[in-house]
Amino acid sequence: MSKKKxxxxxxxxxxxxxxxxxxxxxxxxxxxxxxxxLSAVEIFIALYGYTMNHKADDPKWEERDRLIVSKGHxxxxxxxALANFGYIPKEELKTFRKFGSRLQxxxxxxxPGVEFNTGSLGHGLSVANGIxxxxxxxxxxxxxxxxxxxxxxxxxxxxxxxxxxxHFKLDNVCAxxxxxxxxxxxxxxxxxxxxxxxSKWSSxxxxxxxxDGHDLHExxxxxxxxxxxxxxxxxxxxxxxxxxxxxxxxxQHSWHGKAPNDEKLKDxxxxxxxxxxx
Amino acid sequence: xxxxxxxxxxxxGEELVALGKENEKIVVxxxxxxxxxxxxxxxxxxxxxxxxxxxxEQDVVGTAAGMSMQGFIPFVCSFAVFMTNRAYDMLRLDVCxxxxxxxxxxxxxxxxxxxxxxxxxxxxxxxxxxxxxxIQVICxxxxxxxxxxxxxxxxxxxxxxxxxxxxxFPIVTKxxxxxxxxxxxxxxxxxxxxxxxxxxxxxxxLQAAEMLKKxxxxxxxxxxxxxxxxxxxxxIAAAKxxxxxxxxxxxxxxxxxxxxxxxxxxxxxxxxxxxxxxPDLFGETGTPEELLVKYHLKDVDIAxxxxxAVKRKK
Numbered sequence: 001m002s003k004k005k006x007x008x009x010x011x012x013x014x015x016x017x018x019x020x021x022x023x024x025x026x027x028x029x030x031x032x033x034x035x036x037x038l039s040a041v042e043i044f045i046a047l048y049g050y051t052m053n054h055k056a057d058d059p060k061w062e063e064r065d066r067l068i069v070s071k072g073h074x075x076x077x078x079x080x081a082l083a084n085f086g087y088i089p090k091e092e093l094k095t096f097r098k099f100g101s102r103l104q105x106x107x108x109x110x111x112p113g114v115e116f117n118t119g120s121l122g123h124g125l126s127v128a129n130g131i132x133x134x135x136x137x138x139x140x141x142x143x144x145x146x147x148x149x150x151x152x153x154x155x156x157x158x159x160x161x162x163x164x165x166x167h168f169k170l171d172n173v174c175a176x177x178x179x180x181x182x183x184x185x186x187x188x189x190x191x192x193x194x195x196x197x198x199s200k201w202s203s204x205x206x207x208x209x210x211x212d213g214h215d216l217h218e219x220x221x222x223x224x225x226x227x228x229x230x231x232x233x234x235x236x237x238x239x240x241x242x243x244x245x246x247x248x249x250x251x252q253h254s255w256h257g258k259a260p261n262d263e264k265l266k267d268x269x270x271x272x273x274x275x276x277x278x
Numbered sequence: 279x280x281x282x283x284x285x286x287x288x289x290x291g292e293e294l295v296a297l298g299k300e301n302e303k304i305v306v307x308x309x310x311x312x313x314x315x316x317x318x319x320x321x322x323x324x325x326x327x328x329x330x331x332x333x334x335e336q337d338v339v340g341t342a343a344g345m346s347m348q349g350f351i352p353f354v355c356s357f358a359v360f361m362t363n364r365a366y367d368m369l370r371l372d373v374c375x376x377x378x379x380x381x382x383x384x385x386x387x388x389x390x391x392x393x394x395x396x397x398x399x400x401x402x403x404x405x406x407x408x409x410x411x412x413i414q415v416i417c418x419x420x421x422x423x424x425x426x427x428x429x430x431x432x433x434x435x436x437x438x439x440x441x442x443x444x445x446x447f448p449i450v451t452k453x454x455x456x457x458x459x460x461x462x463x464x465x466x467x468x469x470x471x472x473x474x475x476x477x478x479x480x481x482x483x484l485q486a487a488e489m490l491k492k493x494x495x496x497x498x499x500x501x502x503x504x505x506x507x508x509x510x511x512x513x514i515a516a517a518k519x520x521x522x523x524x525x526x527x528x529x530x531x532x533x534x535x536x537x538x539x540x541x542x543x544x545x546x547x548x549x550x551x552x553x554x555x556x557p558d559l560f561g562e563t564g565t566p567e568e569l570l571v572k573y574h575l576k577d578v579d580i581a582x583x584x585x586x587a588v589k590r591k592k
């Protein structure tokens with residue numbers, strides 16, 4: 001299936017821009033989740049910039065592909081992505097987590113482009129299945145994407161849903177696991193290991209694709225592979241780095257749910273500027 | 279009042295089939311208890327719109343929520359205890375917080391579940407469901423009312439929880455009286471005390487009212503089929519006009535119908551109240567009748583509570 005042409009340089013610029021905006025947004029908010037937002041930047045660019053059919057000026061367009069952001073705490077990257085792809089004004093990012101704002105602390109449907117309120121983990125895949133099952137009954141071609149965290153899939157409900165996707169042969173479901181290896185209180189492998197993760201999903205009847213979740217080429221070709229996979233659901237295991245792009249945040253669970261103060265923001269933005277110059 | 283007794287799950291199951299014929303957007307999800315909940319009537323007729331997702335209540339609720347977003351009207355069915363307790367976080371987030379058009383209809387409410395014992399006898403669903411925003415909570419008095427409530431919920435937008443019964447309940451409502459959400463019906467007029475019940479306790483309250491005649495107590499009986507939104511107007515009228523209220527329910531004494539009525543009474547017009555309910559205990563194995571007797575959920579218990587309430591007046 002032919003996809004829209006992409007300008008890789010603009011995607012890379014967008015990634016840097018989004019990382020900057022995520023950190024600025026969190027700094028103004030004074031709380032929120034940088035680690036799992038920074039890890040998912042390229043995933044969002046590949047989704048909104050490449051694979052998903054969607055219309056920013058018509059967020060409820062019936063034929064659109066649906067994205068369920070099951071890891072609802074990664075609202076910073078979600079809202080920043082929606083701002084970068086034309087759904088909300090960038091200026092509104094300053095209201096994140098503030099009283100009266102549409103930009104609720106966890107992902108919320110008040111924000112155009114958001115399909116489902118989340119924030120309690122392990123819900124999204126069932127909802128995506130329901131959307132996909134409905135699409136099949138209506139003989140519609142749209143797809144249901146579900147972004148999950150790695151810690152999130154410790155929830156048993158994820159595996160109930162994983163059985164349903166395979167049982168009903170929901171080849172219009174694409175799960176993405178942001179496998180950044182770190183959860184709130186430490187490394188996933190130490191808290192409740194997921195390995196062997198690929199074979200877990202494949203033994204549940206899924207088509208599994210492992211990628212470098214910061215490599216846009218790999219992500220885009222994984223989404224193409226999902227498009228051409230028939231008879232079973234697809235999971236993309238995106239190997240990522242928690243806090244990606246900011247040296248002092250990378251791999252640090254302490255940056256799971258903490259906003260950078262002014263000083264840390266300055267340091268972080270300096271790193272992004274240096275990368276832009278390189 | 280006819281002598282016929284029918285489980286309220288039957289009225290639900292039969293009406294669901296009728297609705298399925300009229301509206302192809304109706305779909306049904308089961309956690310492998312469609313036989314017990316009577317959702318299987320629908321399965322036999324419309325298998326392409328019926329989904330047994332296995333013993334996975336959490337997934338049932340989430341999937342139904344997702345499907346409702348495509349314009350479908352999903353009914354989700356299991357035992358009340360498994361659905362409301364096991365899948366509570368999904369009911370809270372996927373159904374109530376997202377305000378999705380999911381109808382949660384669960385059988386096996388109360389101690390009249392009988393021999394299965396405490397693990398299957400749901401005694402906390404009114405409390406934990408009515409505390410969630412956006413959802414309305416119903417417990418029909420008989421099979422006729424269950425059918426009417428089923429039709430009503432299919433025609434409105436938004437989440438509903440309805441508890442049905444395994445045990446047969448005598449018919450106490452009339453075919454031609456419409457079901458109105460949040461509107462209690464007066465089944466018996468009276469001026470000395472009001473007996474407010476839901477489910478089987480409506481029948482037991484009517485029996486109790488007959489017993490109270492001998493004591494010279496003239497009891498009003500209210501069928502409070504909707505626990506949320508509670509009919510404040512009917513409760514205020516009862517408090518003002520009869521001066522005493524007795525609630526009864528197959529539910530824990532904390533948080534259910536009695537609490538909902540008490541909230542309305544103390545806010546508006548405090549009068550003596552007694553509550554007939556399960557006193558902070560789990561159920562056990564037995565016949566429905568044995569358990570109703572043991573947990574003091576019989577007409578005699580309601581009558582005794584009414585005498586107490588009347589004595590406390592003035």
